[in-house]
Amino acid sequence: DAGVIQSPRHEVTEMGQEVTLRCKPISGHDYLFWYRQTMMRGLELLIYFNNNVPIDDSGMPEDRFSAKMPNASFSTLKIQPSEPRDSAVYFCASSFQKGYGYTFGSGTRLTVV
Amino acid sequence: AQSVTQLGSHVSVSEGALVLLRCNYSSSVPPYLFWYVQYPNQGLQLLLKYTSAATLVKGINGFEAEFKKSETSFHLTKPSAHMSDAAEYFCAVSYKLSFGAGTTVTVRA
Numbered sequence: 001d002a003g004v005i006q007s008p009r010h011e012v013t014e015m016g017q018e019v020t021l022r023c024k025p026i027s028g029h030d031y032l033f034w035y036r037q038t039m040m041r042g043l044e045l046l047i048y049f050n051n052n053v054p055i056d057d058s059g060m061p062e063d064r065f066s067a068k069m070p071n072a073s074f075s076t077l078k079i080q081p082s083e084p085r086d087s088a089v090y091f092c093a094s095s096f097q098k099g100y101g102y103t104f105g106s107g108t109r110l111t112v113v
Numbered sequence: 114a115q116s117v118t119q120l121g122s123h124v125s126v127s128e129g130a131l132v133l134l135r136c137n138y139s140s141s142v143p144p145y146l147f148w149y150v151q152y153p154n155q156g157l158q159l160l161l162k163y164t165s166a167a168t169l170v171k172g173i174n175g176f177e178a179e180f181k182k183s184e185t186s187f188h189l190t191k192p193s194a195h196m197s198d199a200a201e202y203f204c205a206v207s208y209k210l211s212f213g214a215g216t217t218v219t220v221r222a
Contacts, residue, residue: 004156033210043157043203043212056209091156098208099145099164104156 006092006105013112018080021108023092024073033102034067034077035091043091049075082112115140115206117187119213127221132176132191134216136204139185146187147205148178151215157203163187174198194220 005024013019025032033048047057052069060067064083069075079086089109093102120135138144143165149157161172168180174197178189187204199220204213 035210042214043210045209045211048209093157093210099162101147101159101162102210104149104158106156 004092004094004103004105006090006108008108009106011108011110013082013110015083015112016081017112018078019082019086019110019112021077021090021092021110023075023077023105025075025092025094026096026103027073029094029096029103030072031095031098031102032069032075033093033095034075035093035104037089037091037107038087046077079110082110084112086110087112114211115142115144116211117146117204117206117213119204119216121216122214123217123219125219125221126194128196129193132189132194132198132218134189134202134204134218136178136187136189136213137185138187138204138206140206144206145208146178146180147210148172148176148187148189149203149205149212150174151201151203153200160189160202194218196220196222 007022034046037043046059047067049069067077089107091104091107093104095102117138146163148160151157160176161170163170163180171177176191201215201217203215
């Protein structure tokens with residue numbers, strides 16, 4: 001099992017540009033989560049999906065952020081337009097059931113200059 | 114809303130000494146509780162989880178945690194610290210994983 005795969009590992013972009021982060025969950029996992037980690041705010045849940053359907057997006061900071069899960073093996077988190085305050089490490093995690101404990105990807109370190 | 118509080122943002126221990134990381138939770142219903150470890154520039158790895166079975170939970174790398182409802186606590190311990198235990202540790206509650214602020218562990222030789 002390759003685990004949760006995120007790409008890219010690092011992304012440097014200019015303010016105002018669109019950024020797309022990608023995640024491939026573990027096969028058979030029905031839950032997919034997107035988290036953001038910063039020094040100031042720690043780990044924050046942005047959105048989670050169950051069976052490809054967004055269940056709770058209350059953590060999405062603003063309309064510039066959007067997430068999709070077109071199928072069970074792929075999800076994207078998009079920021080448009082990006083701002084310097086979006087600089088953070090973004091993690092994707094998946095699980096096959098609630099409360100089981102989640103497998104995290106290695107994260108995408110986003111820097112917006 | 115369910116939440117956790119980790120007491121102490123930084124813990125320093127000698128190699129071979131007890132590691133004790135404190136976590137208190139706030140939940141109106143029986144919670145799911147987790148401990149995760151994060152090594153530098155890596156993702157989070159599950160150490161152990163409590164899901165209303167045994168109150169003493171054993172995890173990987175010699176760690177264990179005890180669920181105490183009366184104290185609303187879920188402290189993490191390891192009897193003997195190893196240099197490789199140096200990392201950041203996070204307590205989390207609920208299936209949506211509401212994380213604590215984290216505790217950084219350093220191990221002195």
